[in-house]
Amino acid sequence: MSSMHNDPHLQAHILVEALPYMQRFHGRTIVIKYGGNAMTETHLQEQFAYDVTLMKQVGMNPVVVHGGGPQIGAMLGRLGVQTHFVDGMRVTDAATMEVVEMVLGGRVNKEIVQAINRAGGRAVGLTGKDGGLLHARPLRRNGVDLGLVGEVARVNPDVIRLLDQGEFIPVVAPIGVGTQGESYNINADLVAGALAATLKAEKLILMTNVAGVLDQDGRLRTHLEAAEVARMVADGHIYGGMLPKIQCCLDAVAAGVHAAHIIDGRVPHALLLEIFTDAGVGTLISD
Numbered sequence: 001m002s003s004m005h006n007d008p009h010l011q012a013h014i015l016v017e018a019l020p021y022m023q024r025f026h027g028r029t030i031v032i033k034y035g036g037n038a039m040t041e042t043h044l045q046e047q048f049a050y051d052v053t054l055m056k057q058v059g060m061n062p063v064v065v066h067g068g069g070p071q072i073g074a075m076l077g078r079l080g081v082q083t084h085f086v087d088g089m090r091v092t093d094a095a096t097m098e099v100v101e102m103v104l105g106g107r108v109n110k111e112i113v114q115a116i117n118r119a120g121g122r123a124v125g126l127t128g129k130d131g132g133l134l135h136a137r138p139l140r141r142n143g144v145d146l147g148l149v150g151e152v153a154r155v156n157p158d159v160i161r162l163l164d165q166g167e168f169i170p171v172v173a174p175i176g177v178g179t180q181g182e183s184y185n186i187n188a189d190l191v192a193g194a195l196a197a198t199l200k201a202e203k204l205i206l207m208t209n210v211a212g213v214l215d216q217d218g219r220l221r222t223h224l225e226a227a228e229v230a231r232m233v234a235d236g237h238i239y240g241g242m243l244p245k246i247q248c249c250l251d252a253v254a255a256g257v258h259a260a261h262i263i264d265g266r267v268p269h270a271l272l273l274e275i276f277t278d279a280g281v282g283t284l285i286s287d
């Protein structure tokens, strides 16, 4: 870092390289699923907060959707409540839902809001209940009852648009509201995908704990087209937690989002590198 500071030419070069991206993405919405190490390690969290604040400062509209699976797991453990997953989804009974809502909508959401505010941004925390943002219905999986696990039935983006115009950065916890006012626990990747599609976002960026989508030899694929993704899934080279990410990237791109990225949240300033540099980080998925 210090050697970079000592090289004004390099600094100027970096700023100039960022200019076309600032121009291209000015006034555009970029939906970011924030999760993994980037959320739990203090220095990565601080860097993320600076990245989002910088995006907003140069005229983009970042919309943050956060996860928090490990934090929910830790709280359930402290309360002595057993939890288990079916196809990557946490089976959610009423007692679990109470904890999910407290942890995601309370502690985790406010920690992110505070981190962004500390970086000089103006973040506003929401759950899908606020402004009727995320209407949910029960998610059905091969006849297995997942309880209060939901999927997004409808998005009402009015509150996001209002915040964007007001120079605020929305930070959304993945909780939806049902027809009777009940809460649903929704996988955060699904929420990010649905928001990106509804907002006709320029980009959907999913931050995770791997370098991106890897091929059968463990090499990073920097660009994948839909047809190739389908082949990799059929051949079993994409599985587990990567499946819903891939699916929501494909859905978002099919719905008109220009690009969907799966990026390595363990890399310092991963978001900044993805948005403002020619190289980018992770895997770009296009149709």
Ligand SMILES: Nc1ncnc2c1ncn2[C@@H]1O[C@H](COP(=O)(O)OP(=O)(O)O)[C@@H](O)[C@H]1O
Pocket (backbone or CB within 6 Å): 035, 036, 088, 207, 208, 209, 210, 212, 213, 214, 215, 237, 238, 239, 240, 241, 242, 243
């Ligand atoms: N082709 C692939 N490339 C990279 N990761 C893959 C691939 N196929 C399956 N995975 C798995 O998907 C995981 C990422 O999903 P997950 O752990 O659910 O992420 P997150 O917790 O960030 O939502 C990886 O750790 C890896 O085990």
Ligand SMILES: CC(=O)N[C@@H](CCC(=O)OP(=O)(O)O)C(=O)O
Pocket (backbone or CB within 6 Å): 035, 036, 066, 067, 068, 069, 070, 072, 088, 089, 090, 100, 149, 150, 174, 185, 186, 187, 188, 189
């Ligand atoms: C239905 C379901 O599984 N919901 C997730 C919601 C949080 C989430 O998605 O967090 P990560 O992105 O950190 O995994 C859960 O209960 O863990």
